[in-house]
Amino acid sequence: MKYHFKLLLSAGVIATSLGIQGAHAAKTSMTIALQLEPPHLDPTSAAAGAIDSVLYSNVFEGLTRFASDGAVIPGLAKSWEISEDGTEYIFHLNSAVTFHDGSTMDANDVKFSLDRARAEDSTNAQKALFSGIKNVEVLASDKVKVTLASPNGSFLFNMAWGDAVIVAPETIDDIKTNPVGTGAFKFSNWVQGDKIELLRNEEYWGKPAHLETATFKFISDPSAAFSAMMAQDIDAFAGFPAPENLAQFESDSRFQVLVGNTEGETILSTNNKMPPLDNVKVRKAIAHAIDRRAIIDGAMFGYGTPIGTHFAPHHPDYVDLKANSNYDPEISKKLLSEAGFSEGFTTTLKLPPPSYARRGGEIIASQLRAVGIETEISNLEWAQWLEEVFRGKDYGLTIVSHTEPMDIGIYARPEYYFQYDSSEFQAVIKALNVESNPQKRSDLLRKAQRIISEDYVNGYLFELAFPTVANAKIMGLWENAPTQATDLTDVKWAD
Amino acid sequence: MIKYFFRRLFTFVLSLALASIVIFSLVEIAPGDPASFMLGINAQPDTIAALRSELGLDQPKINRYFDWIGGMLTGDFGISYTYRTNVTEMVGDRLWVSLPLAIYALFLSTVIAIPTGIYAAAKRGKTGDFAVISATQLGIAIPNFWFAIILVGIFAIKLQWFSAGGFSGWKDGLFNGITSLTLPAIALALPQAAILSRVMRSALIETLGEDYIRTARAKGLSSSQTIWTHALRNALIPVLTIIGLQFSFLLAGAIIIEQVFYLPGLGRLVFQAITQRDLIVVESVVMLLVFAVILVNFIVDITYMLVDPRLRQDSI
Numbered sequence: 136m137k138y139h140f141k142l143l144l145s146a147g148v149i150a151t152s153l154g155i156q157g158a159h160a161a162k163t164s165m166t167i168a169l170q171l172e173p174p175h176l177d178p179t180s181a182a183a184g185a186i187d188s189v190l191y192s193n194v195f196e197g198l199t200r201f202a203s204d205g206a207v208i209p210g211l212a213k214s215w216e217i218s219e220d221g222t223e224y225i226f227h228l229n230s231a232v233t234f235h236d237g238s239t240m241d242a243n244d245v246k247f248s249l250d251r252a253r254a255e256d257s258t259n260a261q262k263a264l265f266s267g268i269k270n271v272e273v274l275a276s277d278k279v280k281v282t283l284a285s286p287n288g289s290f291l292f293n294m295a296w297g298d299a300v301i302v303a304p305e306t307i308d309d310i311k312t313n314p315v316g317t318g319a320f321k322f323s324n325w326v327q328g329d330k331i332e333l334l335r336n337e338e339y340w341g342k343p344a345h346l347e348t349a350t351f352k353f354i355s356d357p358s359a360a361f362s363a364m365m366a367q368d369i370d371a372f373a374g375f376p377a378p379e380n381l382a383q384f385e386s387d388s389r390f391q392v393l394v395g396n397t398e399g400e401t402i403l404s405t406n407n408k409m410p411p412l413d414n415v416k417v418r419k420a421i422a423h424a425i426d427r428r429a430i431i432d433g434a435m436f437g438y439g440t441p442i443g444t445h446f447a448p449h450h451p452d453y454v455d456l457k458a459n460s461n462y463d464p465e466i467s468k469k470l471l472s473e474a475g476f477s478e479g480f481t482t483t484l485k486l487p488p489p490s491y492a493r494r495g496g497e498i499i500a501s502q503l504r505a506v507g508i509e510t511e512i513s514n515l516e517w518a519q520w521l522e523e524v525f526r527g528k529d530y531g532l533t534i535v536s537h538t539e540p541m542d543i544g545i546y547a548r549p550e551y552y553f554q555y556d557s558s559e560f561q562a563v564i565k566a567l568n569v570e571s572n573p574q575k576r577s578d579l580l581r582k583a584q585r586i587i588s589e590d591y592v593n594g595y596l597f598e599l600a601f602p603t604v605a606n607a608k609i610m611g612l613w614e615n616a617p618t619q620a621t622d623l624t625d626v627k628w629a630d
Numbered sequence: 631m632i633k634y635f636f637r638r639l640f641t642f643v644l645s646l647a648l649a650s651i652v653i654f655s656l657v658e659i660a661p662g663d664p665a666s667f668m669l670g671i672n673a674q675p676d677t678i679a680a681l682r683s684e685l686g687l688d689q690p691k692i693n694r695y696f697d698w699i700g701g702m703l704t705g706d707f708g709i710s711y712t713y714r715t716n717v718t719e720m721v722g723d724r725l726w727v728s729l730p731l732a733i734y735a736l737f738l739s740t741v742i743a744i745p746t747g748i749y750a751a752a753k754r755g756k757t758g759d760f761a762v763i764s765a766t767q768l769g770i771a772i773p774n775f776w777f778a779i780i781l782v783g784i785f786a787i788k789l790q791w792f793s794a795g796g797f798s799g800w801k802d803g804l805f806n807g808i809t810s811l812t813l814p815a816i817a818l819a820l821p822q823a824a825i826l827s828r829v830m831r832s833a834l835i836e837t838l839g840e841d842y843i844r845t846a847r848a849k850g851l852s853s854s855q856t857i858w859t860h861a862l863r864n865a866l867i868p869v870l871t872i873i874g875l876q877f878s879f880l881l882a883g884a885i886i887i888e889q890v891f892y893l894p895g896l897g898r899l900v901f902q903a904i905t906q907r908d909l910i911v912v913e914s915v916v917m918l919l920v921f922a923v924i925l926v927n928f929i930v931d932i933t934y935m936l937v938d939p940r941l942r943q944d945s946i
Contacts, residue, residue, distance in 0.1 A: 517667060
């Protein structure tokens with residue numbers, strides 16, 4: 136019995152070592168790990184960022200797209216004209232674009248995709264991106280006109296989202312398990328719970344990809360992520376979940392570590408309608424009680440950029456407003472006694488699963504306790520959080536990273552879970568939505584940032600960092616995450 | 631015999647029916663809506679309503695219960711809310727990982743535990759016995775996930791003999807499949823082996839104190855002859871009970887080990903389904919596991935009869 140077991144083991148060992156050699160000989164394949172597996176493969180009908188992390192730009196493309204620095208650049212549309220009044224967009228499509236099933240991508244597919252996203256029974260998670268569209272008209276096979284109800288300065292930006300990619304009516308029924316797009320890679324195989332394989336699209340209309348095959352693996356456990364990377368079972372891990380191990384990879388010449396920025400503002404969301412948090416002095420007191428550096432160091436091992444408002448610090452229009460809420464417990468205590476809470480008060484702090492929230496929550500609770508505010512911490516799953524906090528608005532404080540790009544507009548929605556209702560702010564966003572002059576847009580964005588910072592709507596903590604650990608020989612990986620994507624179109628092995 | 635069989639069958643069906651009601655109610659009571667979860671925080675209420683109706687979540691609960699039960703009776707477990715594939719197929723795929731892993735781990739645990747247990751019982755009170763007891767104490771004390779991390783550290787990161795996790799699938803050959811399950815199986819097996827070994831030891835020691843063993847020794851059999859021909863078989867009943875329990879545990883309880891080794895098994899499927907509120911998957915997989923546990927218990931009952939002729943007499 137024991138002898139057989141030994142035999143089995145040694146045979147297994149030989150088999151693995153052969154496997155490892157095989158993988159290293161071919162330098163046109165790559166295995167990239169992500170923390171979360173997509174629930175299905177239709178980016179146009181779910182919020183799960185994991186879908187875009189695998190498919191955005193690799194398999195699916197939109198009229199416009201995000202570049203690695205977050206700029207909006209031409210995608211399937213090579214150019215466009217905008218009418219004087221800003222309500223009509225004529226897109227000129229690249230010619231000779233085919234879907235992975237061989238059929239041609241033309242203006243009819245664009246019309247189908249946009250109409251589907253804004254239809255009454257649409258299940259698009261970002262349906263608001265399309266709500267301003269009044270009509271989509273096919274002018275020629277490579278020309279499509281989109282008419283908006285009112286001018287929208289961010290329309291081209293909206294069309295770059297993963298939720299706005301172009302899909303074909305012929306393949307839409309199976310898109311959730313067999314996605315057919317126009318990108319540089321085509322979907323090959325999905326072993327659920329394990330991996331998704333992509334193959335190079337040899338018929339690609341643009342610059343062909345370097346890699347012949349790309350495999351996405353899904354490893355959710357941080358310690359498993361560390362082991363898989365260390366054992367070199369995987370070549371790269373985008374969004375590496377164990378920041379505590381990054382230093383170890385940095386000092387190991389086999390690996391490279393990229394720490395980029397994201398669009399994720401991590402905030403101490405506050406229920407602006409729940410007493411005593413409806414009092415701006417109380418919210419200001421909370422803001423001054425928070426030591427951002429301690430949270431970034433303690434919860435994120437130093438990775439993250441402090442913010443003073445709900446805006447990405449790398450954006451050209453960002454205003455540094457951290458001084459509005461510098462760490463000063465004395466101011467905090469003074470404000471609390473002015474507000475009539477010299478004895479402090481108790482509120483709830485409901486934390487979703489990510490480590491920024493769970494670890495950050497403990498630190499914030501102790502910082503608040505120092506000025507007399509007691510918090511009752513409860514840990515929630517995402518589904519519970521959505522029901523209780525987000526839809527039920529049954530919370531005092533919570534910690535969430537808002538990862539959608541350019542989402543300051545959420546503060547103009549009084550029914551949103553912060554329940555912030557400011558007519559001044561709403562007027563600014565209304566003006567912004569119809570403004571297309573870049574200078575005026577920039578002014579409005581700055582004004583919007585100031586208003587929410589000075590109203591202390593939420594506690595502004597830090598911008599999430601995006602760590603990638605990769606084999607040192609890999610080139611062309613995106614360092615930043617302007618949207619959730621693992622763009623492999625320019626990734627290759629150095630010789 | 632026939633009456634006995636029908637009585638068993640009735641209990642079997644009744645337990646399954648009760649289990650289905652409990653599972654369905656518990657899962658439905660848990661807060662969280664699958665459609666809201668999938669569409670995230672920017673979704674508009676009409677979009678969520680559209681998805682709820684697409685998934686059939688707008689139907690009354692009682693209708694959904696009977697649809698689910700009716701489907702299962704015909705082998706159709708329904709369509710996963712999130713993955714949008716057939717649950718039967720998903721469970722089938724995952725079983726190809728979880729079942730071999732459970733069998734592999736049970737095999738390892740048995741081949742380690744039974745000889746060491748017998749050895750310890752035979753050497754009762756001597757150094758060998760003490761060594762086995764200490765080792766098993768350690769085995770019980772060490773949590774399997776921690777042990778798994780240690781195994782990965784040594785055999786995957788340091789020696790690079792095995793990959794740190796993942797499952798290459800049976801398509802790439804039996805060896806690849808077995809290799810990727812080896813570290814997880816060892817991690818699962820050792821704590822189980824420790825328990826089993828102790829049970830084997832104490833059961834054998836107890837049997838060795840019986841009168842018929844003294845008789846066997848008195849008629850001139852050697853100590854080892856007595857153990858092999860008389861004591862072992864009688865000591866196996868508690869061991870079989872534990873093996874049966876362990877198999878159900880290994881099938882359903884490998885969740886943490888599957889996380890550590892990122893194996894696409896049943897445990898990980900349930901774990902993901904719970905976080906995503908993929909209610910139909912949770913209900914079906916839990917139901918399947920209940921079915922498996924009841925079935926294993928039944929098989930264990932049958933094996934008792936094979937081991938112990940007295941039970942065979944009684945049941946006829």
